[in-house]
Amino acid sequence: MKNQLLAALVLCVGPTLVAAEDVAPGDVAFSDGAVLASLTGAVGDAVAGRAAFINRKQGNCLACHANAEIPEQSFHGEVGPPLDFVAERWTAEELRGIVSNAKMMFPDTIMPAFYNGLEPNRSLKKFAGKTVLSAQQVEDIVAYLQTLSE
Amino acid sequence: MKLQNAIAAAAILSFAGTMSFAQDDNELSVDGQLISTEADAPAHMENVGTVYSGWRFRSEDTQAMQMDDFDNSGFVFVDDGLSLMASVDGSEGKSCASCHENVEDFAGLKAKLPRVNDSGELETMEELVNTCRTERMGAEPWKYSGSQMTAVTAVIGLQSRGMPIDVAIDGPAASFWERGQELYYARVGQLDLSCANCHEDNYGTMIRADHLSQGQINGFPTYRLKNAKLNGVHNRFSGCMKNVRAEPYADGSDEFKALELYLASRGTGLSVETPSVRN
Numbered sequence: 001m002k003n004q005l006l007a008a009l010v011l012c013v014g015p016t017l018v019a020a021e022d023v024a025p026g027d028v029a030f031s032d033g034a035v036l037a038s039l040t041g042a043v044g045d046a047v048a049g050r051a052a053f054i055n056r057k058q059g060n061c062l063a064c065h066a067n068a069e070i071p072e073q074s075f076h077g078e079v080g081p082p083l084d085f086v087a088e089r090w091t092a093e094e095l096r097g098i099v100s101n102a103k104m105m106f107p108d109t110i111m112p113a114f115y116n117g118l119e120p121n122r123s124l125k126k127f128a129g130k131t132v133l134s135a136q137q138v139e140d141i142v143a144y145l146q147t148l149s150e
Numbered sequence: 151m152k153l154q155n156a157i158a159a160a161a162i163l164s165f166a167g168t169m170s171f172a173q174d175d176n177e178l179s180v181d182g183q184l185i186s187t188e189a190d191a192p193a194h195m196e197n198v199g200t201v202y203s204g205w206r207f208r209s210e211d212t213q214a215m216q217m218d219d220f221d222n223s224g225f226v227f228v229d230d231g232l233s234l235m236a237s238v239d240g241s242e243g244k245s246c247a248s249c250h251e252n253v254e255d256f257a258g259l260k261a262k263l264p265r266v267n268d269s270g271e272l273e274t275m276e277e278l279v280n281t282c283r284t285e286r287m288g289a290e291p292w293k294y295s296g297s298q299m300t301a302v303t304a305v306i307g308l309q310s311r312g313m314p315i316d317v318a319i320d321g322p323a324a325s326f327w328e329r330g331q332e333l334y335y336a337r338v339g340q341l342d343l344s345c346a347n348c349h350e351d352n353y354g355t356m357i358r359a360d361h362l363s364q365g366q367i368n369g370f371p372t373y374r375l376k377n378a379k380l381n382g383v384h385n386r387f388s389g390c391m392k393n394v395r396a397e398p399y400a401d402g403s404d405e406f407k408a409l410e411l412y413l414a415s416r417g418t419g420l421s422v423e424t425p426s427v428r429n
Binding site for chain 1: 336337338339340341342343347348351352355356357358359362391392395396397
């Protein structure tokens with residue numbers, strides 16, 4: 001099973017095209033770990049966000065987080081906190097910051113940054129200079145997470 | 151997209167059935183020989199109190215395969231290794247067996263490797279095998295993690311099965327060990343993860359369908375259900391690095407040798423399990 005999961009992680013070549021109106025990965029402005037402005041200038045699509053949340057080649061969020069709103073997927077991870085009712089705990093701006101680069105809020109977190117401009121050490125060549133998610137996918141996932149409320 | 155609370159509660163309860171809390175309490179015995187799968191962590195491990203073999207994190211079905219050598223598919227390759235060791239190869243007309251008459255004489259070697267040799271170099275079992283091939287047999291070296299190498303290193307490792315891992319980390323080994331420790335804690339790859347992020351901070355939890363272990367290396371070469379063959383330890387490191395989207399070091403590189411020494415030291419007191427069975 002490990003291999004299926006890890007293969008999924010490995011195979012995820014994230015979308016890397018930066019649309020002209022998007023905030024560039026290196027220009028994302030954090031404020032106490034939150035990102036106040038939409039990375040695309042628009043509100044994301046929660047339905048597309050749910051798909052990106054599940055997709056092992058995109059967010060792959062279930063690798064680490066359980067989410068009761070997605071019961072049709074088996075084997076939810078336990079590494080991070082469950083995301084049930086996450087919108088009750090964090091604002092859209094905070095969720096955008098955490099998804100973009102959680103280390104801005106939690107410096108020692110294991111959680112990867114999904115949209116930042118820092119070049120990691122020894123990135124596999126096919127991922128070099130690329131973000132895990134596109135600005136649009138971050139906004140879509142933030143929109144989806146906002147639906148997880150009471 | 152909001153859920154009814156009742157449905158959410160039911161879903162949460164269903165997850166409880168799959169929640170895992172660290173390693174299990176099963177005992178590993180092979181043909182009546184009890185093999186220790188836990189030990190007090192060595193003093194240098196500041197964040198871990200007890201070390202556990204990866205066997206303790208696997209399903210009971212996978213565990214069972216390692217409890218009987220007839221069910222352990224790694225032994226298919228052990229047989230290949232024994233044949234290879236009896237085969238003459240190279241310009242000197244020798245086989246391994248020409249010098250190493252009794253394979254049992256390798257008992258204890260695996261538990262001490264990698265080690266620093268008289269020239270001050272850190273050496274691994276793979277390098278010892280290839281040195282014999284090139285210098286004594288006049289044969290071509292084998293690929294570091296290739297099938298011949300994993301087969302023969304499995305035979306040699308098996309002779310130490312049940313013996314506690316006990317690598318030297320002081321004296322001339324200290325600088326290699328420190329380099330290995332540095333690599334263990336270095337975050338790498340697009341996902342920016344270190345070995346420690348998963349295998350020290352989060353062992354025992356599920357990452358999707360996989361149960362994270364401590365990443366112990368006492369069972370290598372390991373038979374993996376994933377690819378139905380023996381897997382060398384450097385090849386496994388390489389796989390982990392690709393999983394975090396990092397460019398791996400080469401098999402046999404100074405970095406992987408140093409990491410191997412450091413990881414072996416983190417398993418001090420665990421038994422050699424070669425050839426172990428994992429998923």
